[in-house]
Amino acid sequence: MLPDPAAPGPLTDHDVYLFREGTHARLHERLGCHLDTVRGGARFAVWAPNARAVSVVGDWNDWNGDADRLEPRADGSGIWQGWVAAAQPGHTYKYRIAARSGTPVPDKADPFAVRCEEPPRTASVVHSLDYAWGDQEWMASRGERNRLDAxxxxxxxxxxxxxxxxxxxxxxxxxxxxxxxxxxxxxxxxxxxxxxxxxxxxxxxxxxxxxxxxxxxxxxxxxxxxxxxxxxxxxxxxxxxxxxxxxxxxxxxxxxxxxxxxxxxxxxxxxxxxxxxxxxxxxxxxxxxxxxxxxxxxxxxxxxxxxxxxxxxxxxxxxxxxxxxxxxxxxxxxxxxxxxxxxxxxxxxxxxxxxxxxxxxxxxxxxxxxxxxxxxxxxxxxxxxxxxxxxxxxxxxxxxxxxxxxxxxxxxxxxxxxxxxxxxxxxxxxxxxxxxxxxxxxxxxxxxxxxxxxxxxxxxxxxxxxxxxxxxxxxxxxxxxxxxxxxxxxxxxxxxxxxxxxxxxxxxxxxxxxxxxxxxALHELDFAAEGFEWIDCADADASVIAFLRKPSRARAPRLLAVCNFTPVPRTGYRLGVPNAGRWEEILNSDAPMYGGSGWGNFGGVDAQALPSHGRPFSIDLTLPPLSVLMLRERR
The missing domain is CATH 3.20.20.80 (Glycosidases)
Known part of the structure; x- marks a missing residue:
């Protein structure tokens, strides 16, 4: 359950309930440092249930731990909060915590700070995020780009x-x-x-x-x-x-x-x-x-x-x-x-x-x-x-x-x-x-x-x-x-x-x-067995594998990938294919433009009615050395 994602405001009893339940997912709107647009200054809230005292130290009070003490909430949540009139944007600050046990605690950066000093400095910075976004078109359409079939x-x-x-x-x-x-x-x-x-x-x-x-x-x-x-x-x-x-x-x-x-x-x-x-x-x-x-x-x-x-x-x-x-x-x-x-x-x-x-x-x-x-x-x-x-x-x-x-x-x-x-x-x-x-x-x-x-x-x-x-x-x-x-x-x-x-x-x-x-064919069925089909995975002697990638759309073409993992060019390499017609060579990793030696199939090959690999048709390929070919069926 999430609280009302309204503008940042003080903690409510409902916030504390969700916090203690472990389901509050927008604590950044309540805890930490928030500039107060009504009174000026800033509100601070930090979770420190085992503290005896908590104060905010920063540029505005010369890092004096007695100047701006926070008060514990009476609900037992362990949250300390308070308002500091002198805190302004750009001021650096930390929390000074006195442990009940008496154990010394180093000054702590704000766990919810939206801005920090540039390392190696380690203080938090009083800051209010203000940016005019221009990505509305992206945000309206990104669901299509993040889909599993994209x-x-x-x-x-x-x-x-x-x-x-x-x-x-x-x-x-x-x-x-x-x-x-x-x-x-x-x-x-x-x-x-x-x-x-x-x-x-x-x-x-x-x-x-x-x-x-x-x-x-x-x-x-x-x-x-x-x-x-x-x-x-x-x-x-x-x-x-x-x-x-x-x-x-x-x-x-x-x-x-x-x-x-x-x-x-x-x-x-x-x-x-x-x-x-x-x-x-x-x-x-x-x-x-x-x-x-x-x-x-x-x-x-x-x-x-x-x-x-x-x-x-x-x-x-x-x-x-x-x-x-x-x-x-x-x-x-x-x-x-x-x-x-x-x-x-x-x-x-x-x-x-x-x-x-x-x-x-x-x-x-x-x-x-x-x-x-x-x-x-x-x-x-x-x-x-x-x-x-x-x-x-x-x-x-x-x-x-x-x-x-x-x-x-x-x-x-x-x-x-x-x-x-x-x-x-x-x-x-x-x-x-x-x-x-x-x-x-x-x-x-x-x-x-x-x-x-x-x-x-x-x-x-x-x-x-x-x-x-x-x-x-x-x-x-x-x-x-x-x-x-x-x-x-x-x-x-x-x-x-x-x-x-x-x-x-x-x-x-x-x-x-x-x-x-x-x-x-290369992305629509990435996560479905229906999108993949071996042609040959067993030609270990030649270190060659060949497989089909298939789309979900009925009229979109299938692709054939053929990988030769040896430096030996192979001519007359026959592979079974599921249908007759032209198979266009759309990618060849051995092309000179990629730094290859230039072996290939002159743009594509035609399937013949010669059964192979359990298919009724087959193609006769030249496999370049150390290469991958992608061929697309012409429909």
């Missing part, structure tokens, strides 16, 4: 290292907007996915160690400039997905950790409240007020910033109590199992709320296990996500492509296994930032062979990926085959595009995205 190709990027100024400094949100939009349009992606922009003290965490769950990072400008970035993308027909991290938070003194001198947002037991891999705190999803805090964070990005989707990070770490833990290092649930029942309930509530309040938006789970029904509705017993990353496809595909083509015949199953489960979930096929960091190297350098073969292999991988059922996601730099591993403290190697091979790879990705949008 063409979706996602460009994942990190704002601080996509492009830099000449002096090495960060671009601002507005500068990024005007550089990013023409590039994304040229490359043909339908959406961008931003690594977390929520405020974070350590830049090297890429935003995954969040302290400001309601504020875009000040590194690139004020919140209104981030709104401009989203607005400008929307006005140019590009959707925006935000990476969002409700799985853990850092232990920095100014943040949420031991907020009121106790483990308020996190579990006190380190077997439940401390993440051993990331040295961070884990939210206590069973505490209703914490669930309401996270629900409100998610809703604030959808409400205030017109975000089109939330990619929820590290869902597996939320679902399993023994995630990254050895025996004896975790606490079983009430049934003795390792499932985090409170996290499951939270995720279901989150997804139900998002799709109820913003049915034209989407949620995406980064979930790396076989947890069932991640992308199935809550009312059917699922977690309720719209989409799920297919980590199995990613691992198997990269492992196969890493093999020398001589040995790929022994690993054909890695390439075809994904189709056994491709329709169990609504999958996104991700080639994400996680595959090009921490010594893993770049995608192109994972490919075997000399420089030409590496790029040809990468073109083949991308062609196979775009033909495979599922939505697509690619991390920045992979679209042109950057050879250096991604480094967050610089920018992409844009000079690589001066090389014809790398420029050709970008042209190939652009054409894959164009065909993805133009051909219903």
């Amino acid at each position: 063409a979706q190709s996602i460009y994942e990027l990190h704002l601080g290292s996509w492009r830099r100024r000449e002096d090495g400094g960060f671009l601002g949100y507005r500068e990024i907007a005007h550089a990013l939009v023409p590039y994304v349009l040229e490359a043909g992606f339908t959406h961008v996915e931003l690594l977390p922009v929520t405020e974070h003290p350590f830049y090297g965490s890429w935003g995954y160690q969040t302290t400001g769950y309601f504020a875009p990072t000040a590194r690139y400008g004020p919140p209104e400039e981030f709104m401009y970035l989203v607005d400008y993308l929307h006005r140019n027909g590009i959707g925006v997905i935000l990476d969002w991290v409700p799985s853990h938070f850092p232990t920095d003194g100014h943040g949420l950790a031991q907020f009121d001198g106790t483990h308020l947002y996190e579990h006190a037991d380190p077997r439940q409240g401390f993440h051993p891999e990331w040295s961070s705190s884990i939210f206590n999803y069973g505490r209703h007020e914490v669930a309401a805090f996270l629900l409100s964070s998610a809703m604030s990005w959808l409400d205030r910033y017109h975000i089109d989707g939330l990619r929820v990070d590290a869902v597996a770490s939320m679902l399993y109590l023994d995630y990254a833990r050895k025996p004896g290092e975790w606490v079983p649930n009430v049934h003795g199992g390792h499932e985090n029942l409170e996290a499951v309930a939270f995720l279901r509530l989150l997804n139900a709320l998002v799709y109820r309040e913003h049915p034209d938006a989407m949620t995406i789970a980064e979930e790396s296990t076989a947890w069932p029904m991640v992308s199935r509705p809550v009312h059917l017993g699922g977690l309720g996500f719209g989409l799920k990353w297919n980590m199995g496809w990613m691992h198997d595909s990269l492992a196969y492509m890493h093999e020398d083509p001589v040995f790929r015949r022994y690993h054909q199953g890695r390439l075809t296994f994904s189709l056994w489960y491709a329709f169990n979930e609504n999958f996104v096929l991700p080639l994400s930032h996680d595959e090009v960091v921490h010594g893993k190297g770049s995608l192109v350098n994972k490919m075997p062979g000399d420089a030409w073969r590496q790029l040809a292999n990468l073109r083949a991988l991308y062609g196979y990926m775009w033909a495979h059922p599922g939505k697509k996601l690619m991390f920045m730099g992979c679209e042109f085959g950057q050879r250096a591993e991604w480094a967050h403290d610089g920018e992409l190697d844009w000079a690589a595009l001066a090389d014809p091979g790398h420029a050709g790879l970008l042209r190939w990705v652009s054409d894959l995205n164009r065909i993805l949008r133009e051909e219903p």
